[in-house]
Amino acid sequence: MDLTAKAMTVNVNKKKKISSTRKLQLIGGLFGLPAIVIVTFATIIPVIWNVVLSFCNWDGVSAMSFNGIANFTKIFADRASMKAIGYSLIIALVATATAMVLGVGLSLLIYKVTKLEGAIYRFVFYSPVMLPLSVVGLLFTLVLATDEGLLNNILGLIGLKNLQNAWLAKKGMVLVVIGLVQGWRSSGTVMMLVYTGIIGLPADLFESSKLDGATYGQEVRHIILPLVKPTIQLALSMCVMSAFKTYDIVFSMTGGGPGDISKTAPLKIIEQAFMFNKYGLAAANSVIYAIIVIIILAVLRKGVGGDKYEY
Amino acid sequence: MKKKLLAAVMAGTLALSMMGCAGKTETEAGKTEEKTEANTEAAQGKLEKTDTVKVAASSGEKQDLVIMITNPGDVNNEVEQRLIEKLGDKYNIITKTWDSASVEQTVKTAAAADEQIDLVQYWPNQMNSFTEVGLATDLTPYMDDEWKATFNEGVLDIGTYDEKLYNVAYKTVYPAMLVDLEVTRAAGIKDEEIKDQMTWEEFCELCRKIQENTDMSGAGIPDTYACWLTRNAVMQVWDTDEELDKWNAGEVSFKDEHIVKAFDMVKDVFEEGLFYPGEGALAVTQDQLYGAISAHKIGFIFEPTTAVKTTIDNSGLKEYKVCDFPAMGNNPTNPLLGGCDGYFIPTCAKNTEGAIEAMKYLTGEEIMTLRAEGGQVPCAKIASGANVDEAFMESISRCSDQIYPTEIINVGAELSDYLQNQMPANYIYNGEASLDELEEMREAAVSK
Numbered sequence: 001m002d003l004t005a006k007a008m009t010v011n012v013n014k015k016k017k018i019s020s021t022r023k024l025q026l027i028g029g030l031f032g033l034p035a036i037v038i039v040t041f042a043t044i045i046p047v048i049w050n051v052v053l054s055f056c057n058w059d060g061v062s063a064m065s066f067n068g069i070a071n072f073t074k075i076f077a078d079r080a081s082m083k084a085i086g087y088s089l090i091i092a093l094v095a096t097a098t099a100m101v102l103g104v105g106l107s108l109l110i111y112k113v114t115k116l117e118g119a120i121y122r123f124v125f126y127s128p129v130m131l132p133l134s135v136v137g138l139l140f141t142l143v144l145a146t147d148e149g150l151l152n153n154i155l156g157l158i159g160l161k162n163l164q165n166a167w168l169a170k171k172g173m174v175l176v177v178i179g180l181v182q183g184w185r186s187s188g189t190v191m192m193l194v195y196t197g198i199i200g201l202p203a204d205l206f207e208s209s210k211l212d213g214a215t216y217g218q219e220v221r222h223i224i225l226p227l228v229k230p231t232i233q234l235a236l237s238m239c240v241m242s243a244f245k246t247y248d249i250v251f252s253m254t255g256g257g258p259g260d261i262s263k264t265a266p267l268k269i270i271e272q273a274f275m276f277n278k279y280g281l282a283a284a285n286s287v288i289y290a291i292i293v294i295i296i297l298a299v300l301r302k303g304v305g306g307d308k309y310e311y
Numbered sequence: 312m313k314k315k316l317l318a319a320v321m322a323g324t325l326a327l328s329m330m331g332c333a334g335k336t337e338t339e340a341g342k343t344e345e346k347t348e349a350n351t352e353a354a355q356g357k358l359e360k361t362d363t364v365k366v367a368a369s370s371g372e373k374q375d376l377v378i379m380i381t382n383p384g385d386v387n388n389e390v391e392q393r394l395i396e397k398l399g400d401k402y403n404i405i406t407k408t409w410d411s412a413s414v415e416q417t418v419k420t421a422a423a424a425d426e427q428i429d430l431v432q433y434w435p436n437q438m439n440s441f442t443e444v445g446l447a448t449d450l451t452p453y454m455d456d457e458w459k460a461t462f463n464e465g466v467l468d469i470g471t472y473d474e475k476l477y478n479v480a481y482k483t484v485y486p487a488m489l490v491d492l493e494v495t496r497a498a499g500i501k502d503e504e505i506k507d508q509m510t511w512e513e514f515c516e517l518c519r520k521i522q523e524n525t526d527m528s529g530a531g532i533p534d535t536y537a538c539w540l541t542r543n544a545v546m547q548v549w550d551t552d553e554e555l556d557k558w559n560a561g562e563v564s565f566k567d568e569h570i571v572k573a574f575d576m577v578k579d580v581f582e583e584g585l586f587y588p589g590e591g592a593l594a595v596t597q598d599q600l601y602g603a604i605s606a607h608k609i610g611f612i613f614e615p616t617t618a619v620k621t622t623i624d625n626s627g628l629k630e631y632k633v634c635d636f637p638a639m640g641n642n643p644t645n646p647l648l649g650g651c652d653g654y655f656i657p658t659c660a661k662n663t664e665g666a667i668e669a670m671k672y673l674t675g676e677e678i679m680t681l682r683a684e685g686g687q688v689p690c691a692k693i694a695s696g697a698n699v700d701e702a703f704m705e706s707i708s709r710c711s712d713q714i715y716p717t718e719i720i721n722v723g724a725e726l727s728d729y730l731q732n733q734m735p736a737n738y739i740y741n742g743e744a745s746l747d748e749l750e751e752m753r754e755a756a757v758s759k
Contacts, residue, residue: 060423061445061658080748145599146591147608166591171740255412258534258593259736259745274416274423276725277444 053283060277071284080260081285084268085292091179091250091264092243092296098183099239103190104232108220110191111198122195126188133185137252140181144168168254174262182249186242190235197231198224233304240300244293265289376402376665379417380432380654380673382409384621386685390678397672402665411535415440422446422659429666435470435478435653436716440724447477448656453667454479461674466690469650469716478653481674483688483711484617485649486539488514488637492630494610498524507634507709508645511576514611514637518585521610528587530580531609533597539613539636540580541735542648544573546715547640555646555715561722561757565749574746576639577735593736601626616707617652620686633706646715651690723756 054071058064075081110121128136143150144167152164167177201224209219225232247266250256256263263271265285273282376398381391395404407417409432418441421428433441441447454476459467462480470478490505498521505517518529532540548569549555557563563570586592587600587609595603603609604626611634614622619633638645654673656666672678679689680697688708693699720727729737729749737745 059444060419079744141596146594147588148599148602166594169591169594254594257732257736258537259733259740261736261740270416271728274419275440275728277419279423 050283051287053280054287055284056280058279060279064280067280071280072288074281075285075288080263081265081268081272083260084263084265085289087175087262088244088246088265088289089292089296090175091182091246092240094176094179095182095186095243096236096239098180099186099190099243100232100236102184102187103235104194106187106191107194107198108224111195122192125191128185129188131185133182133248134252136181136185137249141168141253144177168262169258171261174254178246178250178253178262179243181253182243182246185249186239190239193231193235193238194228197228201227229304233301236300236304237297240297241293244289373401373403374662374665375405375427376429376662376669377405377407377427378430378666378669379407379409379414379428380430381406382411382432384618386682386687389681389685390673393678393681394669394672398665398669401668402662418657418659419444419446422657425659427659427661428657429660429662430669431655431657432652433478433655434650435480435655436650436718437720437727438470438472438477438655439721440727441655441657442472442477443724446658448658448660448663450476450479450656450667458671458674461676461691463690463692466651470653470655478655479670479674480651480653480690481679482617482652482682482690483650483708483714484615484652485647485710485714486536486543486613486636487616487619487707487710488634489612489614489619489622489628490632490634491604491607491610491612491628492632493607494521494525494527496630497527498610502632505632505634507706509634509637511637511639515580515585518580518610519583522585527607528589528603528609529585530611530613531587531595531600531603532592532613533600534594535597536613536615537593537736538731538734539648540577541574541738542718542720542730543636544576544639545570545719546646546648547638547642548573548576550641552642552644552646555642556717559715559717559719559721561719561753565746565753566743571746573639574735574738578739581735581739593739604628616649617687619707620703633703635710645713647710647713648718649714650716723752723759726752726756 053064055066055068056064057067057070106121106125110118110125113121131139144152146152146164146166146169149167151167155161155163165173168174205223205227206219209223214222245266246264247270250262250264250267254262256267266289269282269285269289272278272285378394381387391406395406398404407428410417414431414433418428418431420426438447451474454467466480467476469480470476492502492505495505495517496502500517500520506513509517514530521527521529545558546555549558554569558567558570580586581592584590584592587595587603600609600612601622604612604622612622613636622628623631636647654670656663656670660666674691676692676694679691680694682689683693683697683699683704686700686703686707688704688711720730726749729752734745737748
């Protein structure tokens with residue numbers, strides 16, 4: 001076969017390859033279509049509509065009117081809205097920190113145990129994730145009640161009466177408590193992700209470190225944590241995003257109260273929209289809140305990012 | 312060839328999965344039909360209850376009637392049951408659970424989505440949050456003379472705004488105090504010392520006595536009703552009704568010394584720990600309070616008059632007394648917050664005629680008699696031979712004439728929400744900053 005004929009055959013094969021790849025892409029696209037349609041109607045269009053609404057004045061009944069950036073300036077001038085965003089930030093911060101520390105800690109504790117024990121531990125630590133947030137919230141209102149609550153009664157029984165507290169009725173403390181509960185609930189997901197990352201690491205790395213006399217602590221610090229950094233980064237992003245959804249758990253635990261000491265941004269947004277019929281204002285509030293979450297997420301991703309190792 | 316086969320299989324799977332979805336809808340539709348049939352039986356007396364929505368009666372041509380009046384209590388359940396028996400043959404009665412904290416939000420959300428709700432239970436004196444945004448139907452054209460004649464004098468005025476009737480009252484409700492005499496006696500308080508009408512100072516003194524002599528709490532109030540303390544305080548702190556009228560019209564600042572004094576009065580009792588369980592008294596739920604009442608941990612319990620009988624029955628109190636809300640000021644008329652529970656028709660109603668028919672039945676003699684016999688104070692005529700405990704009825708209705716027709720909460724919806732859901736907690740936690748917030752809301756509402 002001469003060179004020209006060879007080149008032609010290669011070309012034809014290439015074309016065949018391209019056309020079959022395109023076909024597969026087309027089929028893939030076809031399969032993705034229902035999901036795209038759902039996401040478009042359930043997420044993309046509402047988000048765009050929300051942004052449009054944030055520049056309008058609408059009470060849900062009369063005609064909508066454009067009012068520029070008035071809603072945004074109102075939100076920045078409204079102490080209650082700013083306070084609510086601040087409370088959400090505190091809860092999200094505590095929840096994320098709790099979930100990450102607990103999740104990574106638990107995964108480091110269980111990755112070495114045997115198959116059966118490991119399965120039991122994983123089930124136990126992951127089970128809170130399976131509970132709906134509202135159920136977790138209700139459960140903890142019983143645990144944290146001042147008089148008949150489980151926690152205060154246990155503290156009383158073991159002679160730590162001075163530590164008994166009105167966990168859900170003290171300014172400042174209520175936010176930390178809600179954050180801790182939410183963080184505990186999310187820690188199972190972090191644990192699973194990091195655990196999966198750890199068991200995927202090559203065994204020879206651990207063996208050679210043992211030969212070099214590395215302790216468990218050194219193994220964690222110098223091998224595991226640097227190598228599972230991308231997984232931790234992913235878990236962190238997921239945690240931050242879920243931690244900012246401070247609605248159901250807050251609603252079921254305190255309803256935003258007492259007073260407004262735990263009224264978070266999502267509760268405030270719903271109040272503005274559905275109690276006072278200020279849909280434009282609520283939309284502006286949610287846009288500001290979303291922007292804050294995006295900025296925090298970007299900063300965190302950059303902060304946790306860094307060298308990635310290949311093995 | 313293999314790839315083509317794979318593509319065909321995948322496309323087939325996709326088509327099948329889509330058909331599966333359609334099939335599922337059909338199956339669900341089938342289930343709905345089953346549910347409808349089942350609920351026809353329910354209308355014939357075999358009512359099956361679910362938590363949120365119950366379809367009470369259903370068949371071919373009947374029009375839906377969506378009502379949101381379902382709330383806990385034996386009397387309320389009986390009322391709803393009778394309504395279903397009465398109108399179930401004519402309408403598909405769909406009931407939605409009523410919750411005081413979310414009723415406004417639920418109705419407004421439904422209105423925004425143009426979802427049908429025909430009849431809602433709401434407070435006639437707080438209708439401004441619906442009338443201000445045009446979400447309540449004007450009932451004036453439906454209030455004929457015959458229907459009007461069944462109501463007690465002046466009752467319909469409570470739900471009338473700008474000469475239009477928006478809400479029809481059906482029972483009187485105001486705050487009262489239930490006294491657990493076992494607790495007070497244990498604290499060395501003689502029954503004679505507990506007067507029907509005490510002053511705020513006398514009440515506080517008795518609470519202190521309970522706390523000093525026992526390990527029980529002086530008083531208790533659930534978080535949802537804690538606002539009564541400040542709402543009553545800001546009403547009763549004025550010396551005359553003229554001064555009160557000015558305040559109720561929104562003409563007086565929240566930083567006025569009378570108002571600050573009123574808020575301080577309430578703040579002091581919480582800071583002193585006179586309310587159950589001391590620290591955390593602002594976050595006590597109704598269930599937690601019931602538990603404490605059953606365990607005889609509280610001397611004085613604040614309750615709406617309509618709930619007094621239920622509380623007594625559920626907590627098993629044997630030795631008790633019903634007292635009036637303590638007088639917090641010197642006004643000789645001793646004005647009291649409260650009014651009535653009532654019904655209104657939102658503008659998202661699709662069956663207004665049905666709602667009116669239900670409303671007429673619910674405010675008619677049969678239901679009013681049932682309520683009176685169940686320990687509630689009805690707003691319309693009851694049957695002459697009704698089996699009513701006269702002494703108990705007197706104890707929960709003797710302050711009816713003290714209920715003041717207006718309140719500062721009527722000035723604006725946001726002000727109303729703040730005073731009802733965030734006070735007194737915000738004043739206790741944030742002090743003057745909460746008055747600044749209230750003042751801003753008052754000014755905004757008055758300038759409208």
